[in-house]
Amino acid sequence: MTLPLIEAASEEILIDVANVSKCYHLYQRPQDRLLQSFLGRKKKLHREFWALLPLSLQVYRGESVAIIGRNGAGKSTLLQLIAGTLTPTAGEITVRGRVAALLQLGSGFNPEFTGRENVFLNGVILGFSRAEIERRFDEIAAFAEIGDFIEQPVKTYSSGMTMRLAFAVSTCLEPEVLIIDEALAVGDAVFQFKCRNRLQELITQGTTLLFVSHDMSAVKSFCKRAIYLENGQKKAEGESEHVAELYFMDVRSEQNRNTLEKNKNFNTAVEKKNDGGYGTSEGEILSARFLTTQHHYALFNYGDIIELEIICKFAPHITLPSLSAVIQASNLVGIGGQWFSIYPISSDNKIITLKIKFPAKFNEGKYFITLRLEDREDKKQFFILHKIPGALMFDVLPQPNSCLLGFYDVDLSCEQ
Numbered sequence: 001m002t003l004p005l006i007e008a009a010s011e012e013i014l015i016d017v018a019n020v021s022k023c024y025h026l027y028q029r030p031q032d033r034l035l036q037s038f039l040g041r042k043k044k045l046h047r048e049f050w051a052l053l054p055l056s057l058q059v060y061r062g063e064s065v066a067i068i069g070r071n072g073a074g075k076s077t078l079l080q081l082i083a084g085t086l087t088p089t090a091g092e093i094t095v096r097g098r099v100a101a102l103l104q105l106g107s108g109f110n111p112e113f114t115g116r117e118n119v120f121l122n123g124v125i126l127g128f129s130r131a132e133i134e135r136r137f138d139e140i141a142a143f144a145e146i147g148d149f150i151e152q153p154v155k156t157y158s159s160g161m162t163m164r165l166a167f168a169v170s171t172c173l174e175p176e177v178l179i180i181d182e183a184l185a186v187g188d189a190v191f192q193f194k195c196r197n198r199l200q201e202l203i204t205q206g207t208t209l210l211f212v213s214h215d216m217s218a219v220k221s222f223c224k225r226a227i228y229l230e231n232g233q234k235k236a237e238g239e240s241e242h243v244a245e246l247y248f249m250d251v252r253s254e255q256n257r258n259t260l261e262k263n264k265n266f267n268t269a270v271e272k273k274n275d276g277g278y279g280t281s282e283g284e285i286l287s288a289r290f291l292t293t294q295h296h297y298a299l300f301n302y303g304d305i306i307e308l309e310i311i312c313k314f315a316p317h318i319t320l321p322s323l324s325a326v327i328q329a330s331n332l333v334g335i336g337g338q339w340f341s342i343y344p345i346s347s348d349n350k351i352i353t354l355k356i357k358f359p360a361k362f363n364e365g366k367y368f369i370t371l372r373l374e375d376r377e378d379k380k381q382f383f384i385l386h387k388i389p390g391a392l393m394f395d396v397l398p399q400p401n402s403c404l405l406g407f408y409d410v411d412l413s414c415e416q
């Protein structure tokens with residue numbers, strides 16, 4: 001599924017993956033691997049497992065791209081191929097620029113060397129001169145916060161310490177391309193906060209980021225684009241927000257398939273819907289319109305009351321349905337929104353009409369309202385049944401003598 005793509009930050013491709021696949025050979029007994037090298041093609045002692053089917057991907061300079069997917073989808077394999085620690089079975093990979101890869105724990109470190117020696121080793125691999133690494137060494141050691149352990153061999157480090165040093169080396173040396181595999185979940189809250197801050201700084205400075213994580217909030221905050229892998233293939237690609245939601249919906253469908261026998265009449269797979277949105281067959285926004293125009297577009301003056309009517313339906317097994325409405329400015333930045341509980345439905349596929357109203361306290365301009373029908377577990381956790389990005393659109397007319405700045409009137413006052 002291809003979702004709306006965002007404009008690339010630059011035209012220069014730094015990572016070019018062209019029709020790359022990866023096949024692992026699985027041996028029944030460890031000794032068969034060695035035996036196979038003697039037997040050559042005479043006899044096959046292994047079974048083939050395709051972790052990655054032909055896949056193409058381009059990452060432009062300055063872009064931050066997330067790779068998401070269930071366990072075993074092929075994410076780490078893809079990152080390792082790009083980082084050059086694995087070789088592809090077929091296809092070609094080109095990576096331009098200084099690359100730092102934060103892959104499996106401490107994989108870039110020599111355990112016999114001290115932290116200090118490993119910093120220099122990694123720096124040299126990244127293409128830095130000794131003098132340059134020397135200049136940045138204090139910053140790296142301070143970021144890692146491992147104290148005197150920096151002079152001890154890495155094999156004496158705890159996994160948290162190894163990760164701290166690995167993160168410090170990869171990010172303080174300011175690579176052009178940073179590849180991170182599930183590394184933000186390590187360390188205490190203070191260190192995690194520091195890592196996130198550092199990552200944000202690098203993204204702002206224009207570092208190209210390729211990021212694997214199961215943490216969708218990190219994916220959405222760091223990456224504009226996401227690629228969703230399933231069984232070694234691209235399942236979806238597009239804006240992180242949308243791709244992450246698709247992923248959540250799939251996780252949920254799986255849970256349903258496993259646990260809810262009563263669901264058997266409903267297709268819980270995520271599909272594109274006719275209205276440009278997507279969702280499962282367990283719920284649908286049937287119509288959404290402004291009451292003033294009976295249409296999905298309307299014009300307002302500042303201060304008018306905007307009233308919406310939304311008609312939706314749910315499958316009977318959805319016990320805690322909710323509807324959320326998010327107002328976005330013309331650049332699609334969310335200004336605000338809210339979710340509303342929908343009260344229990346008894347009969348099958350009952351149709352519900354909801355009315356939402358709010359004052360048009362907006363500056364002049366165009367606004368969108370994105371609607372989402374959800375199955376809500378609690379305040380934070382919900383599964384999307386149907387989402388229509390930009391379901392409604394309205395304009396707020398210019399007001400003479402308006403002093404508003406930004407999008408929304410936050411009702412500032414000033415005394416003299």
Ligand SMILES: Nc1ncnc2c1ncn2[C@@H]1O[C@H](COP(=O)(O)OP(=O)(O)OP(=O)(O)O)[C@@H](O)[C@H]1O
Pocket residue numbers: 024025026049051069070071072073074075076077078
């Ligand atoms: N060295 C290997 N030999 C054989 N099979 C492997 C090897 N490395 C990975 N695999 C298999 O390839 C598939 C993809 O693995 P990979 O680690 O790339 O998935 P992933 O999406 O990163 O998963 P996770 O989220 O659990 O880290 C899995 O089925 C895994 O068992």
